[in-house]
Amino acid sequence: MPSDSVSNLNERRNLRFMQELRLLFGLMIGSTRKYVDPSKAVDILKEAFSSPSGVTDSQQDVSEFQHKLLEWLEDAFKADHVNPSSGEPGNLATAALTNPVTELFYGQFRAEGVHEGKVFTKQETFGQFPLQVNGFRDIHESLEATTMQDEIEAVNKDASSLKSGQELWFTRLPPVLTFELSRFQFNQQLGRPEKIHNKIEFPRVIYVDRYLENNKSITRQRRERSRILKEELSQVQSKLDRFMNYGSGSKRCPLHDILQYALEFAESKPPTSNSTCLSSSDVDMESPKQSISSSNKSLSGTTSSLASTESSDQSMCYVDAAPSPPSGDLSEPHTPQKDSPLQCQTEGQTEVFPAPRHVNDNELRVLRDCLRRWRTEVENDVRELQSTISTLECQLSQMYSDDAMQKFPYHLHAVLVHEGQAASGHYWAFIYDEERSMWLKFNDITISESSWAELERESVGGYHNASAYCLMYVDKSRIQDVSGEGQACRQVDSMETMPKDLQEMVVADNKAFAQEIEDWDAEQVKKSTGDPEVTIVAEHKPTQSAATQTMPISSQSSLPSCHAQLSFEDTVKAVYKALDTPHPTPPEAAFTRAAGFELKRLQESAKMLPRRLPKDDARLQHIVIYLCLNQADSNTQNIILLEQFSHLAILDQNLRAKAIRATSIDMINKMRRECGEKIKADYEQWHQRYHQFRQAAFMFVRGLQAYYKERFTEALPYFNQAWLHNMSAMSGKTALAGINTLLISYFRRKCLEHVNEEAMQQFEMDADVSDALTLMCNQILPSLAFLSQSGLDLDMKALEELRGKWCAFLEKELSQPKVEKLQDFLTKMFENWSEIKLERPQSVRLNSMMDLYKQYCDVINKAFDAGDIEKALTPS
Numbered sequence: 001m002p003s004d005s006v007s008n009l010n011e012r013r014n015l016r017f018m019q020e021l022r023l024l025f026g027l028m029i030g031s032t033r034k035y036v037d038p039s040k041a042v043d044i045l046k047e048a049f050s051s052p053s054g055v056t057d058s059q060q061d062v063s064e065f066q067h068k069l070l071e072w073l074e075d076a077f078k079a080d081h082v083n084p085s086s087g088e089p090g091n092l093a094t095a096a097l098t099n100p101v102t103e104l105f106y107g108q109f110r111a112e113g114v115h116e117g118k119v120f121t122k123q124e125t126f127g128q129f130p131l132q133v134n135g136f137r138d139i140h141e142s143l144e145a146t147t148m149q150d151e152i153e154a155v156n157k158d159a160s161s162l163k164s165g166q167e168l169w170f171t172r173l174p175p176v177l178t179f180e181l182s183r184f185q186f187n188q189q190l191g192r193p194e195k196i197h198n199k200i201e202f203p204r205v206i207y208v209d210r211y212l213e214n215n216k217s218i219t220r221q222r223r224e225r226s227r228i229l230k231e232e233l234s235q236v237q238s239k240l241d242r243f244m245n246y247g248s249g250s251k252r253c254p255l256h257d258i259l260q261y262a263l264e265f266a267e268s269k270p271p272t273s274n275s276t277c278l279s280s281s282d283v284d285m286e287s288p289k290q291s292i293s294s295s296n297k298s299l300s301g302t303t304s305s306l307a308s309t310e311s312s313d314q315s316m317c318y319v320d321a322a323p324s325p326p327s328g329d330l331s332e333p334h335t336p337q338k339d340s341p342l343q344c345q346t347e348g349q350t351e352v353f354p355a356p357r358h359v360n361d362n363e364l365r366v367l368r369d370c371l372r373r374w375r376t377e378v379e380n381d382v383r384e385l386q387s388t389i390s391t392l393e394c395q396l397s398q399m400y401s402d403d404a405m406q407k408f409p410y411h412l413h414a415v416l417v418h419e420g421q422a423a424s425g426h427y428w429a430f431i432y433d434e435e436r437s438m439w440l441k442f443n444d445i446t447i448s449e450s451s452w453a454e455l456e457r458e459s460v461g462g463y464h465n466a467s468a469y470c471l472m473y474v475d476k477s478r479i480q481d482v483s484g485e486g487q488a489c490r491q492v493d494s495m496e497t498m499p500k501d502l503q504e505m506v507v508a509d510n511k512a513f514a515q516e517i518e519d520w521d522a523e524q525v526k527k528s529t530g531d532p533e534v535t536i537v538a539e540h541k542p543t544q545s546a547a548t549q550t551m552p553i554s555s556q557s558s559l560p561s562c563h564a565q566l567s568f569e570d571t572v573k574a575v576y577k578a579l580d581t582p583h584p585t586p587p588e589a590a591f592t593r594a595a596g597f598e599l600k601r602l603q604e605s606a607k608m609l610p611r612r613l614p615k616d617d618a619r620l621q622h623i624v625i626y627l628c629l630n631q632a633d634s635n636t637q638n639i640i641l642l643e644q645f646s647h648l649a650i651l652d653q654n655l656r657a658k659a660i661r662a663t664s665i666d667m668i669n670k671m672r673r674e675c676g677e678k679i680k681a682d683y684e685q686w687h688q689r690y691h692q693f694r695q696a697a698f699m700f701v702r703g704l705q706a707y708y709k710e711r712f713t714e715a716l717p718y719f720n721q722a723w724l725h726n727m728s729a730m731s732g733k734t735a736l737a738g739i740n741t742l743l744i745s746y747f748r749r750k751c752l753e754h755v756n757e758e759a760m761q762q763f764e765m766d767a768d769v770s771d772a773l774t775l776m777c778n779q780i781l782p783s784l785a786f787l788s789q790s791g792l793d794l795d796m797k798a799l800e801e802l803r804g805k806w807c808a809f810l811e812k813e814l815s816q817p818k819v820e821k822l823q824d825f826l827t828k829m830f831e832n833w834s835e836i837k838l839e840r841p842q843s844v845r846l847n848s849m850m851d852l853y854k855q856y857c858d859v860i861n862k863a864f865d866a867g868d869i870e871k872a873l874t875p876s
Contacts, residue, residue, distance in 0.1 A: 005035065010075070011075065011076075011579055013047065013048060013072075014072045014073075014076040014345065015076050016044055016047070017041060017044045017048075017073075018072075018073060018077075019078065019592055020040045020041040020044060021041055021073075022502065023502070023505055023506075024036060024038055026498055026502045026503075026505065026506050027506055027509060029495070029497075029498070029506075030495045030503075030506040030507075030510070031506060031509060031510060032510045032514070033509075033511075033513055034558075037398055042247055042445060045148075046341065048068070048072070053265040063128055063180045063469075063470065066127075066128065066178070066470070067127060067128065070101055070106075070127055074099055074101040075101060077100060077101055078099050094186070098338065099653045102172070102173070104174055104175050104176050104470045104772075105174050105176050105178065106125055106126065106127050106174055107125070107129075107170060107172050107173045107174045108123060108124065108125050108126070108127055108170070108171045108172040109123075109124055109126065109169060109170045109171060110122070110123050110166045110168070110169050110171050110213060111123075111124065111166050111168050111720055112166060112168075112169065113149070113165050113166025113167060114164055114165060114166075115164050115166070116164055117164075117604070121515055123171070127178065128178045128179070128180040128470070129177070129178065129179055129180065130146075130179075130182055130550065131143065131146065131179050131180065131181055131182065132145070132146070132182050133181055133182055133183055133196050133198050133200050133414075133461070134198060136195060136200055137200065137201060137205070138200060138202060138203075139179060139200065139201075139202045139203075139471070141205070142200070142820045143211060144223075145170070146168065147167060147168040147211050148164045148223060149166070149167045149168050154334065156434050165268060168211075169212065169213035169216055170211050170212050170213065171209065171212075171213050171443045172206065173208060173212075173408075173410075173475070175474060175475045175478040175479050176413075176472060176473075176474050176479075177208075177472070177473045177474070178409050178467070178470060178471070178472050178473075179401075179470070179471040179472075179473070180470055181200065181467075181468055181469055181470065181471065182196075182658070183195055183196045183197075183418070183461075183469055184196065184268075187436070189562075191296050192543060193424075194421075195418075195420070195421050195465070195467075196461075197461055197462060197465065197467060198461055198462070199460050199461040200460060200461055200468075201461040202412070202458050202459075202460070202468070202471055203410050204411065204412050204452070204474060205411050205412070205414070206405045206409070206410050206412075207400065207405065207408060207410075208408050208410060209400065209404075209406060209407055209408050210222070210400050210405055211404040212408065215405070218404070218405075222399050222400065222405075224546055225399070226396060226399055226583070228745075229392050229395055229396050230396065231391060233389060233392040233393065233396070235507060236385055236388050236389055236392065237389060238383065239385055240385040240386065240389065243255050243256070243378060243381060243382050243385070244382070246258060255373055255378050256378045256379050256492055259374050259375040259378060261370055261373040262371050262374055263368065263372060263375060265354060265355070265356065266356055266364060266367050266368050266371060267368060268354065268355045268356075269324055269355065271583065273457075273563065274574070290721075294491050314364060322568045328761075358445075363378045367482065378758055408475070408741060409475070409476075410473035410474065410475055411432075411473060411474055411475075411476055412471065412472075413431065413432050413434065413473060413474040414429055414430065414431045414432070414470075414471075414472040415429065415430040415455060415459050415468050415470070415471055415561045416428075416429050416468065416469050416470035416472075416747065417429065417430070417458055417459055417466055417468055417469065417779070418466070418467065418468075419458075419464070419465050419466035419467075419778065420465055420471040420770070420773075420777070420778075421465065421770040421774070422775055425774070426778065427444040427469075428442060428444070428454045429441075429442045430442075430450060431457070435542065438450075439451060439452065439454075439455055441454070446842040446843065447843075448842065448843070464777050464781065464828060465773070467778050492643060494707040495507075531571070543593035552808070559688070559690075559691050560640075560643050560647060560687060561647045561689045563623045563640070563643070563687065563690065563691075564643050564644050564646075564647035565647070566621060566622055566623070567598075567621065567622050567644055570598065570601065571644050571645060572593055573595045574595075574597040574598045574601075575590075575594050575645070575657050575660055576657070577593075577594070577597055578590045578591070578593035578594035578660070579656050579657070579660075587656075587659035587660055587662070587663045588663055590656065590659070590660050590663075591645070591663040591664060591667075594645065594660060595641065595642070595664075596646070598641065599624075599641060599740075602624045602625055602641075603628065605618045605621070605622070605625050606618075606625045606628040606629055614859060615857075615861070615864060615869075617697070617853070617856060617860075618853075619693070619736070620694065620697055620852050620853040621853050623640055623686075623687070624637060624644075624688045626690050626693065626736075627640065627686060627690075628735050629734075629736040630734040630736055631734065632682070632686055633682050635671060635675050635682075636682050636683050636686055638671065639668055639671055639672075639683055640683070640686070640687075642664045642667055642668050642671075643664075643668070644663055645660060645664040646661060646668060689728075689729055689731070689737060691731075692725050692726075692728040692729035692738075693725075693726075693738050694849055694852060695725040695728040695843070695844045695846075695849070696722045696723075696725035696726040696729055696738055696744075697722075697739060697852060697856055698746075698844050698845070698849050698852055699719070699721040699722035699725060700718070700719070700722040700743070700744060701855050701856050701859055702718045702740055702861040703713075703715045703716075703718030703719040703722060703747060704747065704862070704863060705855075705859055707713070707747060707750075707751055707864055708859070708863075708866075710754075712751050712754040712755050712758070713755055713758070713775065713779060715747075715751050716748070716751045716752060716755055716779050716783060717779070719744060719747055719748040719751055720748065720782065720783060720786050721842055722739070723744050723748065723786055723790070724745050724747075725743075726738040726739050726741065726744060738871065740872075741790075741792070742792075742872050742873055743792060743872050743873070745792050745794065745795055745872075746868070746871065746872030747868070748783065748786070748787075748871070749787075749798045750796065750868075752780070752783050752787075752802070753798075753800070753802075755775060755779050755780065755783075756780055756805070757782060759772050759775040759776050759779075760774065760805065760806070760809075761821075762775070763776075763809070763818070764809070764812075767815075769818060773825070775822060776825055777825075777828075780802075781828055784799055784802070784829065787799045803830070806822070806825070806829060807826065809822055809859055810822070810826075836845055
């Protein structure tokens with residue numbers, strides 16, 4: 001295909017992607033849907049990453065993907081095509097000058113230096129600034145190493161003696177500054193890429209003043225000062241090391257400890273109570289004659305001096321084992337050896353006490369004084385060196401902490417995390433929500449609240465196989481309008497901020513969604529009742545009445561409405577049954593009849609439930625059944641029962657049914673005034689608890705569905721999530737607030753056994769154990785944390801058995817890389833699980849659980865037929 005045709009195809013693709021992305025963001029702001037489908041934009045991305053044969057790459061490197069994405073957006077903005085918002089031709093030159101992608105994400109730096117004796121300077125543009133991880137504690141150290149004067153390897157051997165080096169200075173930094181952490185390297189020996197798991201810290205706020213060209217002079221001065229301080233620090237640390245690692249060979253210890261031990265030896269005395277010191281005549285020794293002879297030869301001429309020492313030190317409990325004269329009888333059984341240790345007889349046992357011998361009081365006194373003085377001198381020297389090190393480190397850490405070098409702060413906005421190995425893994429992101437001042441974790445379809453501690457643990461490196469791959473910082477003062485006028489852009493939080501054409505598209509989508517709801521409601525009514533009075537007018541959607549707006553239901557939550565929809569058909573039946581009388585019935589009386597029908601039905605279901613669990617769980621059909629079984633407050637039960645009628649807008653299509661709905665709203669308002677704030681707190685708590693119970697059931701059902709299809713790696717995370725939601729639901733300590741914990745733990749253990757067997761087989765059989773490591777780290781380790789904190793004996797037993805199976809690998813012949821990976825995995829398996837914070841439960845979309853009761857019954861019957869329910873509820 002000609003290059004110009006390819007170029008035109010790329011331009012059209014980029015424009016299509018831009019339009020879809022624009023609509024996607026518009027819908028995220030103004031849509032009335034619970035979620036927005038991004039499929040069209042994603043399909044264009046897949047198309048762009050497809051090979052000529054049409055095969056899409058399974059996984060893209062995040063830096064490569066971001067580079068491509070920004071490139072497409074930049075091209076789309078500057079393409080000389082019709083402006084989709086105005087319908088007028090765009091101007092290529094003007095668009096290039098005000099390209100928002102370039103303005104927001106691209107910066108520039110100037111490289112200055114000398115190469116093989118020749119001075120050079122060049123200006124370069126960057127989107128993602130690469131930073132090395134190996135050998136650096138934090139990103140400032142890595143930035144310093146990248147930007148300061150660095151030696152360039154000479155290409156020409158003849159010029160290798162000439163000076164070469166360069167330094168980088170940022171001439172323009174973008175409002176969104178992206179750092180790419182280089183965490184992958186190629187292993188020449190193994191012939192494959194490897195991931196670098198080293199720890200590198202990054203701050204919440206980074207000041208970039210020292211790297212700017214306009215601060216070149218002062219930065220160079222401070223770098224020189226830092227160099228001097230680091231050299232001095234290295235010298236002082238070297239001196240301190242000689243004190244703290246004194247000695248030769250492999251055995252080294254602090255010098256002041258050595259002196260202290262020597263002082264303790266000099267001051268040691270044998271015990272004087274309940275012991276008998278043995279003199280030389282009392283020591284029973286049997287030595288080879290040859291040894292005694294050689295000993296006597298080396299000790300000739302010392303008898304007199306030792307004897308005088310013994311006589312002058314009778315008060316001390318030391319044994320001066322003077323040898324016999326050379327002419328003495330060497331076979332004498334009680335002849336002591338020279339320098340034998342002091343022996344004391346204590347209750348039939350002989351103990352050895354190291355103590356100085358052959359020394360008088362004056363000598364000991366001098367020795368003790370010297371040792372004390374030396375120890376004090378060494379301790380003072382160590383303290384002085386440590387103080388100097390602290391001072392130097394403080395000066396280095398505060399080198400750029402003054403106001404002059406902290407004028408340009410960048411705040412951490414997003415962290416992209418990769419977990420796994422170089423060949424495989426999983427990405428997720430932490431993004432800071434300015435409006436709520438908190439971190440959010442975006443993991444596939446799950447968005448959960450997070451904390452800085454969790455972000456650090458999963459991002460800095462060294463924790464399992466997860467580490468940050470990309471850091472995005474923002475200059476809050478310069479996130480501005482793309483028009484280039486310099487004023488801060490308005491918060492995009494409403495339809496009014498959108499261009500007119502985009503508003504029209506969002507409004508049209510909302511109308512289509514409203515029509516879908518009306519059509520669905522009408523279809524449900526037709527299925528449940530054939531009342532001819534119920535008619536749906538397609539051109540008009542009933543609006544919420546003033547009375548509805550005063551209901552004590554949280555307007556920010558859809559839980560009450562969703563829980564009311566669970567009994568949609570039964571509610572409609574009850575209403576029309578109440579209206580089915582020969583004479584007109586006042587709204588109050590009709591509502592009382594309808595509510596009575598429903599209350600009787602629900603109470604009967606609640607009475608039957610305990611003996612039917614877990615095969616047929618009617619709690620999933622209605623929240624009032626759940627409330628009855630868990631002894632909720634009667635006022636709460638009444639309000640939630642009234643919601644069953646007040647939340648069904650479809651009743652407004654019939655005048656008499658509409659009157660019943662209005663009556664329920666009035667009664668809710670009356671109960672709110674009478675009960676006060678306490679009922680509101682209880683009401684919201686019960687809705688949340690019931691929601692947690694239904695989410696636990698949803699996860700449990702999904703896990704069972706995958707389990708019985710033998711998709712164990714898919715099922716295990718569902719069982720873990722079911723456990724988390726169940727814990728939240730059962731926080732009220734009531735027996736029927738959640739699913740039986742024995743059920744969840746049983747299937748989780750069985751599933752974990754299968755996943756573990758698969759991981760062990762892959763680890764043993766495959767030369768490349770990346771797949772096995774992914775299973776081990778992503779599935780097995782998190783599940784072990786759940787087992788260890790469940791409090792169930794069977795879970796702890798399974799945990800120990802699983803550990804034993806992996807430890808058995810140590811007895812097998814494995815390659816060195818496998819041994820290293822196994823040891824790392826075993827270290828994590830034996831962590832203190834009680835200190836590990838379990839992950840947050842993943843939220844389930846409300847509309848995903850509408851047919852939960854039927855799915856539960858179907859899959860539980862399978863479990864009964866397989867005999868698993870009996871095994872789970874009657875553990876051995």
